[in-house]
Amino acid sequence: MLADKLSSAFDFLKTKSPSLIGIDIASTTIKMVELSEVGKGTFRLERYAIEPLAKDLVQDGNVANLDQVSDALRRGFKRLGSRNKSVAMALPAAMVITKKIIVPSGQKEEELELTVEAEANQYIPFALDEVNLDFQILGAAPNNPDEVEVLIAASRKEKVEDRVAIAEAAGLKPLVMDVESYATQEAFRMIAPSLPANGRDQNIAFVDIGAHVTHFYVLRNGQFLFSRDQAFGGNQLTQDIQRAFNLSPEEAEAAKKNQGLPENYDQDVLQPFMETLALEITRALQFFFTSTTYNQVDQIVLAGGCALLPGLDELVAKRASVSTVVGNPFASMQVSDRIRPRQLAQDAPLLTIATGLALRSFE
Ligand SMILES: Nc1ncnc2c1ncn2[C@@H]1O[C@H](COP(=O)(O)OP(=O)(O)OP(=O)(O)O)[C@@H](O)[C@H]1O
Numbered sequence: 001m002l003a004d005k006l007s008s009a010f011d012f013l014k015t016k017s018p019s020l021i022g023i024d025i026a027s028t029t030i031k032m033v034e035l036s037e038v039g040k041g042t043f044r045l046e047r048y049a050i051e052p053l054a055k056d057l058v059q060d061g062n063v064a065n066l067d068q069v070s071d072a073l074r075r076g077f078k079r080l081g082s083r084n085k086s087v088a089m090a091l092p093a094a095m096v097i098t099k100k101i102i103v104p105s106g107q108k109e110e111e112l113e114l115t116v117e118a119e120a121n122q123y124i125p126f127a128l129d130e131v132n133l134d135f136q137i138l139g140a141a142p143n144n145p146d147e148v149e150v151l152i153a154a155s156r157k158e159k160v161e162d163r164v165a166i167a168e169a170a171g172l173k174p175l176v177m178d179v180e181s182y183a184t185q186e187a188f189r190m191i192a193p194s195l196p197a198n199g200r201d202q203n204i205a206f207v208d209i210g211a212h213v214t215h216f217y218v219l220r221n222g223q224f225l226f227s228r229d230q231a232f233g234g235n236q237l238t239q240d241i242q243r244a245f246n247l248s249p250e251e252a253e254a255a256k257k258n259q260g261l262p263e264n265y266d267q268d269v270l271q272p273f274m275e276t277l278a279l280e281i282t283r284a285l286q287f288f289f290t291s292t293t294y295n296q297v298d299q300i301v302l303a304g305g306c307a308l309l310p311g312l313d314e315l316v317a318k319r320a321s322v323s324t325v326v327g328n329p330f331a332s333m334q335v336s337d338r339i340r341p342r343q344l345a346q347d348a349p350l351l352t353i354a355t356g357l358a359l360r361s362f363e
C-alpha cells in the first residue's frame with residue numbers, strides 16, 4: 001500500500017483480501033466493526049467497538065497526535081476482542097482527488113498504470129512522488145464497448161502514511177485504504193433493502209450528522225447523484241449546553257447523552273438545535289435540486305450520532321416534507337449473541353463508515 005515508488009503504490013483502493021476489520025477514525029471516537037459472511041451476500045455482525053478520542057486529536061481528518069490516537073485504537077481493539085489483525089481504513093473524501101477517465105479496453109496492467117500516471121499528472125496539484133495514486137476499472141464506458149471507464153484516486157502520501165502508522169503502532173495490519181464516502185455507499189447497500197420499495201428507483205438522501213461534519217449524499221440505486229459536506233454537527237449542541245448551563249465540555253457531552261439536564265433544556269437548547277439541523281438538511285436538498293435535473297427526494301435516511309436525538313427524524317420529515325428514518329446498517333444482517341440488541345440500536349447509526357469498510361472483505 002505504501003511503497004515509495006509510484007508503480008508499486010497502485011493498491012490504494014484494491015479490495016481483495018482476507019476478512020478485514022473496518023476502522024473509522026472520526027473526530028470524537030474510533031469505531032471498529034467486524035463482520036463475517038454467513039451465506040452469499042448475507043452477513044453477521046460479529047463484534048464492534050466505539051472508543052472515545054480526546055478532544056482535538058483528530059480534526060477534519062487530520063491527526064494531531066499519532067501516538068495518542070494509536071493508543072486509543074489499541075485500547076478499542078482490545079475491547080473488540082478479535083484475533084484478526086487485518087484492517088481497512090479510510091480517508092475523508094475531502095482529502096482524496098478522484099476523477100473518472102475513459103481509456104481503450106484491453107490495456108495491460110502496466111499500460112494502464114502509465115495512462116493513469118500521465119492523466120494524474122495533468123490535474124493533481126502536487127508532485128506525483130508526494131501522492132498515493134490508485135485506480136479501479138469501473139466497467140465498460142457508457143457509449144463505447146471498446147473503452148472502459150477508470151476511476152483514479154489520489155491522496156497526499158502523508159495522509160495515508162499517518163493512518164498506516166497509527167494502525168501499525170497499535171499492532172494492526174492495514175490492508176485497505178478507502179475513501180469515507182465510498183465506505184458510506186457500501187454500507188448504504190445494507191440499509192436500502194429495509195426502505196420502502198427496497199430503496200429501488202428512489203432518490204434517497206443519506207445524511208450522516210457527526211460531531212463536527214455533516215455529510216449529505218443523495219443516492220439512486222446505490223449510486224451517488226450528489227454530495228455535500230457541512231462543517232456542522234453535534235459538537236455545536238454540546239457547546240450550546242455548556243453555555244446554557246455553565247458546564248465543562250465533558251459534563252455537557254455526558255449530560256446530552258444521558259438526558260440529565262434542567263427542564264428548560266428541551267425548549268431552550270435542544271429544539272432550536274434540531275430546527276437548525278432540519279434547516280441545514282432542507283437547504284442541502286435545495287442545493288441538490290438546483291445543481292441536478294432532479295426535483296424530488298423520496299426518502300431521507302439519518303445517520304451519525306445526532307440521528308439519535310429523540311424526534312429528529314419526525315422533525316426533519318415535517319420540515320422537508322419527506323419521509324425520514326434513522327438508518328441501521330445491520331438491518332438485514334444477523335447479529336452475534338455477544339451483542340446486546342438495545343445497545344446496538346443506540347450505536348448502529350454511528351457505525352456506517354466502519355461497516356462499509358468491513359464489507360470490503362467480501363467483494
Ligand atoms: N445518544 C445520543 N444523543 C445525542 N447525541 C449523541 C448521542 N450519541 C452521540 N451523540 C453525539 O453525536 C456526535 C458523535 O457522532 P458520530 O460518532 O457520528 O461523530 P464522529 O463520527 O465522531 O464525528 P465526525 O464524523 O464529525 O468526525 C457527538 O456530538 C455526540 O455528542
Ligand SMILES: [Mg+2]
Nearest residue numbers: 026210211304
Ligand atoms: Mg463520522
